[in-house]
Amino acid sequence: MKTTLRQLGEHGLIALLKRRLPRGRGVCVGIGDDCAAVRIGRAAGGRLLLLKTDAVVEGVHFDQRASPFQIGWKAMARPLSDFAAMAGQPRWALVTAALRGGMPVRFVREVYRGLAAAAGKFGVAIVGGETVRTPDRFWLSIALAGEVEPAAMRRRSGARVGDAIFVTGALGGSIAGKHLVFTPRIAEAQWLAKFSVAAVSDRRIGAKKKNGGQRPPLQVNAMIDISDGLARDLGHICRDSGVGARLTAAAIPIAPAAGSLPRALGDGEDYELLFTAPAAAAQRLRAAWRRKFPRLPLTQIGFVVRGRGVVLADERGGIRPIGEAGYDHFRHSR
Amino acid sequence: MKTTLRQLGEHGLIALLKRRLPRGRGVCVGIGDDCAAVRIGRAAGGRLLLLKTDAVVEGVHFDQRASPFQIGWKAMARPLSDFAAMAGQPRWALVTAALRGGMPVRFVREVYRGLAAAAGKFGVAIVGGETVRTPDRFWLSIALAGEVEPAAMRRRSGARVGDAIFVTGALGGSIAGKHLVFTPRIAEAQWLAKFSVAAVSDRRIGAKKKNGGQRPPLQVNAMIDISDGLARDLGHICRDSGVGARLTAAAIPIAPAAGSLPRALGDGEDYELLFTAPAAAAQRLRAAWRRKFPRLPLTQIGFVVRGRGVVLADERGGIRPIGEAGYDHFRHSR
Numbered sequence: 001m002k003t004t005l006r007q008l009g010e011h012g013l014i015a016l017l018k019r020r021l022p023r024g025r026g027v028c029v030g031i032g033d034d035c036a037a038v039r040i041g042r043a044a045g046g047r048l049l050l051l052k053t054d055a056v057v058e059g060v061h062f063d064q065r066a067s068p069f070q071i072g073w074k075a076m077a078r079p080l081s082d083f084a085a086m087a088g089q090p091r092w093a094l095v096t097a098a099l100r101g102g103m104p105v106r107f108v109r110e111v112y113r114g115l116a117a118a119a120g121k122f123g124v125a126i127v128g129g130e131t132v133r134t135p136d137r138f139w140l141s142i143a144l145a146g147e148v149e150p151a152a153m154r155r156r157s158g159a160r161v162g163d164a165i166f167v168t169g170a171l172g173g174s175i176a177g178k179h180l181v182f183t184p185r186i187a188e189a190q191w192l193a194k195f196s197v198a199a200v201s202d203r204r205i206g207a208k209k210k211n212g213g214q215r216p217p218l219q220v221n222a223m224i225d226i227s228d229g230l231a232r233d234l235g236h237i238c239r240d241s242g243v244g245a246r247l248t249a250a251a252i253p254i255a256p257a258a259g260s261l262p263r264a265l266g267d268g269e270d271y272e273l274l275f276t277a278p279a280a281a282a283q284r285l286r287a288a289w290r291r292k293f294p295r296l297p298l299t300q301i302g303f304v305v306r307g308r309g310v311v312l313a314d315e316r317g318g319i320r321p322i323g324e325a326g327y328d329h330f331r332h333s334r
Numbered sequence: 335m336k337t338t339l340r341q342l343g344e345h346g347l348i349a350l351l352k353r354r355l356p357r358g359r360g361v362c363v364g365i366g367d368d369c370a371a372v373r374i375g376r377a378a379g380g381r382l383l384l385l386k387t388d389a390v391v392e393g394v395h396f397d398q399r400a401s402p403f404q405i406g407w408k409a410m411a412r413p414l415s416d417f418a419a420m421a422g423q424p425r426w427a428l429v430t431a432a433l434r435g436g437m438p439v440r441f442v443r444e445v446y447r448g449l450a451a452a453a454g455k456f457g458v459a460i461v462g463g464e465t466v467r468t469p470d471r472f473w474l475s476i477a478l479a480g481e482v483e484p485a486a487m488r489r490r491s492g493a494r495v496g497d498a499i500f501v502t503g504a505l506g507g508s509i510a511g512k513h514l515v516f517t518p519r520i521a522e523a524q525w526l527a528k529f530s531v532a533a534v535s536d537r538r539i540g541a542k543k544k545n546g547g548q549r550p551p552l553q554v555n556a557m558i559d560i561s562d563g564l565a566r567d568l569g570h571i572c573r574d575s576g577v578g579a580r581l582t583a584a585a586i587p588i589a590p591a592a593g594s595l596p597r598a599l600g601d602g603e604d605y606e607l608l609f610t611a612p613a614a615a616a617q618r619l620r621a622a623w624r625r626k627f628p629r630l631p632l633t634q635i636g637f638v639v640r641g642r643g644v645v646l647a648d649e650r651g652g653i654r655p656i657g658e659a660g661y662d663h664f665r666h667s668r
Contacts, residue, residue: 005442006435010465013439017446024425024459036461038426040374040383040481049374049383053428053477055466091358092372094387096475101340105347108339112351125358127370131344132389136471141430143387143477147374 032240033155034085034224037148047147050088054079055141062180068107070180072114075140078227080122080184081271085225086155087193088148090186093119095129096141103138111140122186152193154275159222159241163276163304166285168296171230172258174269182271185225189273191292192220197281218281229268231322234310237276244307247322249314251301265312265322276304366574367489368419368558371482381481384422388413389475396514402441404514406448409474412561414456414518415605417480419559421488421527424480424520427453429463432473445474456520486527488609493556493575497610497638500619502630505564506592508603516605519559523607525626526554531615552615563602565656568644571610578641581656583648585635599646599656610638 005013018031028048029037035052056062056075066074076093083090095115099108119126124144168185196217222241226233230252238245254264277285282300289298302313312322339347352365362382363371369386390396390409400408410427417424429449433442453460458478502519530551556575560567564586572579588598611619616634623632636647646656 002438002440004435005433005437005439008439013442013465016439016443020443020446021450021460022454022458024457024461027426027459027461030459030461031463033462036426036428038461038479040381047374049479051426051428051462051477051479053387053430053462053475054464055430055432055475057432057466057468059469060467092361092370092385094370094385094477096387096389098389098391098473099339101338103339104336105339105342105350106336108347109350109354112354116355120356123358124356125361125364126355127358127361127364127372128367128385128387129365130388131347132391133394134391134471134473135393137468139432139468139473141387141389141475143385143428145372145383145385145479 028150029155034082035088037086037153047149048153050083050086050090050146050148051144052079052082053141053143054082055139058138066180068110069114069117071140072111072116073118074180075142076115076118077182077184077271079142079144080118080124080186081182081225081227083144083146084185084189084273085223086148087152087189087223088146089190090122090124090144090146092127092145093124094143095126096132096143097129098132098134098139100134100136100138115140122184152190154189154193154220154223155240156222156224156237157240159237159243159276159304160278161243161304161306162279163221164279164282164300165234165245165247165274165276165302165304167226167230167253167272167274167299167301169270169272170253170255170297171226171270171272172260172264172267173255174257174267174271176257178255178257179269184271185273188293188296189223192223192273192275195219195285195288197284218278220275220277223273223275226270226272226274227268229266230270230274231265231310232268233274237274238308238310241304244305245302245310246305246319247302247310247312249312251299253297253299253301279303362484363489368416369422371420371487382484382487384417384420384424384480384482385478386413386416387475387477388416389473392472400514402444403448403451405474406445406450407452408514409476410449410452411516411518411605413476413478414452414458414520415516415559415561417478418519418523418607419488419557420482421486421523421557422480422482423524424456424458424478426461426479427458428477429460430466430475430477431463432466432468434468434470434472437472449474456518486524488523488527488554488557490556490558490571490574493571493577493610493638494612495577495638495640496613497555498613498616498634499568499579499581499608499610499636499638501560501564501587501606501608501633501635503604503606504587504589504631505560505604505606506594506598506601507589508591508601508605510591512589512591513603518605519607522627522630523557526557526607526609529553529619529622531618552612554609554611557607557609560604560606560608561602563600564604564608565599565644566602567608571608572642572644575638578639579636579644580639580653581636581644581646583646585633587631587633587635613637
């Protein structure tokens, strides 16, 4: 009997393929995080090269309600959001566009104006690409390259038991329009990666003294951008960090366009940042955030706990697992 | 009246878009060559980062005669061939695959086996990518990153009047099968980039003595891989170098699958190297090539001349321009 992709699911497929693909020296982060990170050249202790590709397909990631400018913007903003998740600095983009021969040049020019606007806003140069012909369904594939200081890079792994879980903005209902016009949280992520609190000065920490009283600073431990939905992307952090998560239902910021908690948990395409940081740093982090980004809410929505999977605690003390909510591209396909 | 892509043509589109896209510091080679080349980090005089994306689309770049392994091989080998054109060393690949939910997992696994085989043969690690859902037409988009020494990099510009024009292998008829199984000329291109003859020891050179008798070495001046057909890709070298080219019809190596000169000139998808080097170095280059690559023919097919465009000289002394032959993706579309 033939197994199909729909039966296997996206993450099953990635897990299957990952084992069989060639690996190389100098690869710091390979398949399975938001971007790949590799060492380039002889510069020891130098920056890492970050790489990411992504694509949008007509009828899947956008439809006729989207303007050509918005299609270009979304195509570029999606991998930029992956750079935000790693706290990286995007620098160069390549655009592969599959176009129909009968497309109006004006439409294509508007698509590229959207691509250029999103790239330009974050200092990214469009340095190349390819145009290929397609007889029907139009799509764009973007490759992004950039840099990150190894100490600033954040990954899906790294969350620790006792961390507070934070999310930027409000979640759910992105399909009503935000998915076409969102702003990747590049600046916010780079600021978060630099944020730290000297743990040694914090009396609330119960950690043992090591190295003559030196303790590591309290800082963001794990980060991801929400593309598949809060439940599923928090699941990725938990799986890669070997921990569980407990969310407080009443704390989750629900976007007006979503209106209900299940949609905030599972809709996806929020492109907000989801991250964990030691609970002892939470208060100072929130205060510093408010001063720096007064117009973008930062909300603490739960804690990292021992175990596996994500659970949701409601107001009456009920707890239920939500690990399998969210979006799987193949399982949801016809 | 709306202009369509079919009317504008691929190169018209690229010329149009190029002017409007954001540029950045550290970009050595931008849109319009085989790969982009950028400076990364603070390593002065260090290697350049090379970037390239490419895609294959079901029904356009392959059909049902292609095995899934061959589809993967071709998808990876095409951008590898662009790396060859710049004499670069590919290192990391990202694969974006648009797949149908109903596809057999076995088929997808074979595609990735082909991708991995082509990558592995050239020391390339597959470090990431994305799977997206498509309701119908399957496609693969590959992003490649790698390195090149600035002195070794070869471009489409750089051809000089008096250069001999060379091509590897035999041309035309690739659609009969070679386009699915070709070997990117990475090793050959890297060897060519290192090849040089000290001009000062060559009595046949009429160049004036400069810098106390020091003359620049004779070496490969311009290079491209043949994807759109000999006539068209040589046209790219001529345009970017501000020169013309005169081909000798009888010298052009015609593949058995092509059978005729027009097809060798225009079929495309040969993925052979086309390059120019000073005529004074031609004999030694051919001799050294035969020792290094005894199984792959290297043929001198003409000269770089003053002027513009490519002309073909037949045995009876007739000369005709062939500049507009070759493949334009949009003009040839339905």
